[in-house]
């Protein structure tokens with residue numbers, strides 16, 4: 251392959267990198283945006299063929315919340331694309347390998363991405379670590395149960411919504427799977443909202459004067475309004491730092507006049523909404539879809555960062571052809587994690603370990619699918635106890 255991989259540095263190069271991504275993706279709307287405003291210097295890798303950018307892979311500096319609440323350094327991988335004229339020549343493979351080495355050199359413990367196709371990224375060590383689904387709520391039937399918390403106050407901030415206001419809330423999101431949203435991500439969202447013909451509405455929830463949640467929403471399928479009977483509002487961003495904020499935002503959304511359906515774009519698989527309404531069938535859940543594709547860049551640091559449950563330690567052998575410094579056996583137990591030369595109880599590749607890492611996929615499921623090389627059958631059950639989490643992992647950030 252005569253293609254050269256390098257960091258895109260000048261404005262022209264970075265814009266060429268984004269153009270390649272948009273050309274590869276076909277459907278995306280943000281062609282008029284200057285790429286330097288939504289990317290981070292030094293992180294956009296390009297593949298050059300005779301001086302022309304033909305492929306790219308970008309990332310943002312971020313952090314990921316892992317079980318137990320620690321935030322680990324995280325590369326949020328995005329803008330991956332190869333021109334249709336240059337596909338299937340190994341270009342993205344070369345970009346991914348370089349990107350992982352760069353992330354490791356920066357001390358990033360994990361990387362994650364949202365995948366266009368489910369068959370691309372496992373070969374690079376990514377596994378599905380969290381899932382999400384949409385929910386459609388029939389407003390007329392969706393009376394909240396009397397036990398649902400009252401919540402605090404909701405204020406309309408349609409006109410004064412700013413990144414500072416929203417990130418002031420989101421930056422405190424502490425659930426497993428939440429990520430820091432980078433400045434470029436916010437800027438792109440702001441620009442897309444501004445350019446949209448359809449209005450966006452914003453409400454912030456507060457308790458005792460402290461902002462602790464917000465929702466962004468907009469009307470959907472606006473043809474035939476306002477007299478129709480299928481009037482839908484789509485909730486594009488829903489952030490609640492606790493149960494009170496969540497309930498307060500539900501109350502607001504489910505009491506909007508002239509709305510038949512409230513559609514949440516992304517909820518955790520164990521979101522309590524279906525349990526909070528009198529008529530359970532008022533909430534129609536969409537299918538689970540893969541959300542976080544996670545890559546453990548530094549396996550030892552990632553394992554040390556998360557909390558584990560009780561039980562006997564288990565020795566897990568990990569293989570990682572792209573980052574062989576991760577190869578080896580790790581003893582994982584309630585008191586911590588250490589590399590070991592002890593014989594392993596089971597073995598996995600690094601993508602399978604990533605799938606289990608946030609607790610969203612159980613070891614039992616992975617073993618049943620043949621993805622674990624089991625030497626000691628009891629170790630699978632022990633690992634499930636060690637890796638158990640209180641709430642299913644969920645990010646809520648699409649990038």
Ligand SMILES: CC(=O)SCCNC(=O)CCNC(=O)[C@H](O)C(C)(C)COP(=O)(O)OP(=O)(O)OC[C@H]1O[C@@H](n2cnc3c(N)ncnc32)[C@H](O)[C@@H]1OP(=O)(O)O
Pocket residue numbers: 274275327328329330331332333336337338339340341342343344363364365366367369370
């Ligand atoms: C995080 C994000 O940004 S997600 C966005 C990803 N981008 C897109 O989906 C845009 C459209 N697609 C593309 O631009 C390209 O097809 C890419 C980026 C997905 C793949 O780039 P390529 O340079 O063609 O990949 P490369 O040649 O390195 O392929 C590596 C392997 O993955 C496989 N592969 C790559 N893409 C796909 C795909 N979409 N479907 C199935 N297999 C694929 C190849 O067949 C190859 O397999 P092999 O090693 O067994 O031969």
